[in-house]
Amino acid sequence: MKVLTANRLADGEAVWYANGGWAETIDNADVAHDKAAEDRLEAIGATASANNEVVDVNLIDVTVANGVVEPVRLREKIRAAGPTNRNDLGKQARPVAARAA
Amino acid sequence: MYRYDEFDHDFVQARVAEFSDQVARRLAGEITEDQFRPLRLMNGVYLQLHAYMLRIAVPYGTLNSKQLRMLGHIARKYDKGYGHFTTRQNIQFNWPALSDIPAILADLASVEMHAIQTSGNCIRNVTADHFAGAAADEVADPRPYAEILRQWSSVHPEFSFLPRKFKIAVTGAERDRAAIQTHDIGLHLKKNAAGELGFAVYVGGGQGRTPMIAKKIRDFLPEADLLSYCTAILRVYNLYGRRDNKYKARIKILVHETGVEEITRQVEAEWQEMKDADLKLPEADIRAIDAYFAPPALVERPEGDEAVKLARLDSKSFSEWLDQNVVTHRHPDYAAVTISLKGIGEAPGDASDSQMEAVADLAEKHAFDELRVSHEQNLILPHVARADLKAVYDALVDIGLATANSNLISDIISCPGLDYCALATARSIPVAQEISLRFASLERQREIGELKLKISGCINACGHHHVGHIGILGVEKKGAELYQVTLGGSADENTSVGEIIGRGFSSAEITDAIEQIVETYLGLRLDRTEKFIDAYRRVGPAPFKEALYAGEAKAA
Numbered sequence: 084m085k086v087l088t089a090n091r092l093a094d095g096e097a098v099w100y101a102n103g104g105w106a107e108t109i110d111n112a113d114v115a116h117d118k119a120a121e122d123r124l125e126a127i128g129a130t131a132s133a134n135n136e137v138v139d140v141n142l143i144d145v146t147v148a149n150g151v152v153e154p155v156r157l158r159e160k161i162r163a164a165g166p167t168n169r170n171d172l173g174k175q176a177r178p179v180a181a182r183a184a
Numbered sequence: 185m186y187r188y189d190e191f192d193h194d195f196v197q198a199r200v201a202e203f204s205d206q207v208a209r210r211l212a213g214e215i216t217e218d219q220f221r222p223l224r225l226m227n228g229v230y231l232q233l234h235a236y237m238l239r240i241a242v243p244y245g246t247l248n249s250k251q252l253r254m255l256g257h258i259a260r261k262y263d264k265g266y267g268h269f270t271t272r273q274n275i276q277f278n279w280p281a282l283s284d285i286p287a288i289l290a291d292l293a294s295v296e297m298h299a300i301q302t303s304g305n306c307i308r309n310v311t312a313d314h315f316a317g318a319a320a321d322e323v324a325d326p327r328p329y330a331e332i333l334r335q336w337s338s339v340h341p342e343f344s345f346l347p348r349k350f351k352i353a354v355t356g357a358e359r360d361r362a363a364i365q366t367h368d369i370g371l372h373l374k375k376n377a378a379g380e381l382g383f384a385v386y387v388g389g390g391q392g393r394t395p396m397i398a399k400k401i402r403d404f405l406p407e408a409d410l411l412s413y414c415t416a417i418l419r420v421y422n423l424y425g426r427r428d429n430k431y432k433a434r435i436k437i438l439v440h441e442t443g444v445e446e447i448t449r450q451v452e453a454e455w456q457e458m459k460d461a462d463l464k465l466p467e468a469d470i471r472a473i474d475a476y477f478a479p480p481a482l483v484e485r486p487e488g489d490e491a492v493k494l495a496r497l498d499s500k501s502f503s504e505w506l507d508q509n510v511v512t513h514r515h516p517d518y519a520a521v522t523i524s525l526k527g528i529g530e531a532p533g534d535a536s537d538s539q540m541e542a543v544a545d546l547a548e549k550h551a552f553d554e555l556r557v558s559h560e561q562n563l564i565l566p567h568v569a570r571a572d573l574k575a576v577y578d579a580l581v582d583i584g585l586a587t588a589n590s591n592l593i594s595d596i597i598s599c600p601g602l603d604y605c606a607l608a609t610a611r612s613i614p615v616a617q618e619i620s621l622r623f624a625s626l627e628r629q630r631e632i633g634e635l636k637l638k639i640s641g642c643i644n645a646c647g648h649h650h651v652g653h654i655g656i657l658g659v660e661k662k663g664a665e666l667y668q669v670t671l672g673g674s675a676d677e678n679t680s681v682g683e684i685i686g687r688g689f690s691s692a693e694i695t696d697a698i699e700q701i702v703e704t705y706l707g708l709r710l711d712r713t714e715k716f717i718d719a720y721r722r723v724g725p726a727p728f729k730e731a732l733y734a735g736e737a738k739a740a
């Protein structure tokens with residue numbers, strides 16, 4: 084399973100493709116379950132990159148358990164949460180309500 | 185310290201305007217990322233895991249209080265309230281928005297700072313001994329030469345697109361605190377028998393995936409020939425350095441593959457062609473730059489001896505800090521102070537906005553407005569009257585920066601690692617924090633004595649692990665972090681590259697392994713005066729291997 088991730092051009096914020104736009108958290112990211120869906124996400128990424136919305140676009144491996152999207156690699160886990168030595172920074176520092184919104 | 189002249193001001197302002205325009209065009213979609221990336225890198229802007237990162241140059245690690253205050257201001261206004269001081273005496277901000285970077289650069293320019301050439305395949309910030317101008321063992325201040333090199337190398341048309349990045353370090357003392365033998369060019373400022381100043385020139389040092397110790401190609405280069413000789417080295421490198429393979433593109437590979445004799449011959453031949461041409465430094469020009477670095481007027485403060493003696497009796501913690509973080513100054517009434525950015529359990533090299541401002545205030549009040557960033561990721565007050573040490577200490581206690589651990593095991597060099605860096609393969613800061621907490625007792629650390637522990641989160645070795653007495657390299661293996669340990673490295677006048685001791689350790693095992701190594705050392709040292717590195721050089725890796733892995737061999 085894969086999701087599409089990038090950094091927003093203007094501020095570098097790590098973002099994931101979700102519900103037709105770029106979300107600041109991975110929670111509701113569109114999950115590709117097959118090659119066709121991956122190709123579709125890849126095309127969306129290429130367009131967003133060409134439109135200068137985002138940079139450094141990548142498809143990354145995830146698992147989904149009980150509806151929770153979790154990156155496979157530590158690197159992507161850290162991108163999705165924030166520095167592991169500073170819980171007060173990054174996505175993990177945001178109130179859960181704001182993250183769900 | 186050096187003050188910008190009209191040319192410098194215009195140059196930096198012009199660059200701010202140019203890059204601001206480039207950022208605006210990028211944000212408007214007029215240029216692509218492929219077009220923009222080399223432009224942003226030339227201005228110190230990287231893209232990392234969570235955001236952009238801005239690396240700001242601190243030339244040869246020298247700052248004044250106004251500049252440090254501005255860094256604190258930038259941390260607060262544009263970033264997340266802190267900055268990270270690096271092993272190249274620079275500072276990095278981890279969270280700036282691209283759209284804010286023109287404003288940050290304008291703020292920096294207002295205090296004579298910039299981010300030019302902090303990235304890219306050019307000559308990077310020239311680093312120097314952090315005690316320059318203060319050290320008792322110094323022949324002369326190396327910074328005027330670093331400044332001359334900075335002026336010469338800034339947007340140098342011939343050397344802006346080298347095969348790879350290029351780093352120069354300068355020391356003015358026999359005791360090398362600038363790690364010159366791990367640099368592309370290392371310069372050791374010294375005097376010849378006639379009392380004239382010149383340099384021993386080392387070439388081809390470096391760390392990364394292929395660590396190499398620089399080779400001395402000239403024992404004495406007259407100071408007037410500094411630029412012509414460096415030009416000769418860079419020309420040979422630019423011509424013959426490999427451009428086909430990024431991993432073999434540094435000058436260390438060229439020196440290694442060509443051989444020191446042949447590379448010396450090539451450099452000397454190139455130099456002979458132009459040594460007496462326009463790059464010869466006029467004596468008056470050298471002395472003019474020298475004048476910028478004239479030491480502050482250090483008035484006699486003989487009351488310091490008595491003041492320090494009384495304060496020692498009064499406070500054990502002050503006394504310990506004095507023993508560990510304060511070093512001899514060339515003036516007997518003064519001292520140089522290391523402000524540890526390695527609080528127990530803290531991220532090495534990080535300082536908050538308010539800490540930066542408070543340290544700036546201290547420098548202004550007690551240290552002639554001068555500060556340094558050390559390559560060991562600490563801050564330095566180079567000139568403090570001994571009579572004022574207690575006041576400085578008390579102020580540092582108030583801001584949580586009085587940890588008395590300079591050169592001890594918790595004075596760890598660490599790169600940002602996988603918590604921030606896009607190149608990293610494993611985390612380094614949390615490993616540093618856990619080791620620091622394990623050895624939290626300063627009494628235990630002092631018992632262990634001088635021990636330089638350095639951690640990198642990938643093979644690029646920004647955390648200098650190759651030259652740590654104990655080095656830790658984090659890699660990714662089968663999806664998990666694995667930490668490889670090297671022993672016996674050192675980055676001083678007796679530079680050595682550490683040897684891999686054996687199989688790596690998981691993140692859960694690494695701190696125990698380090699403790700095991702330290703206990704092994706304590707058990708075999710001749711006495712308290714035999715430092716870790718000396719003991720390792722005497723006994724070699726065997727006892728450490730035995731302590732770490734013997735159980736496994738038996739189990740197998």
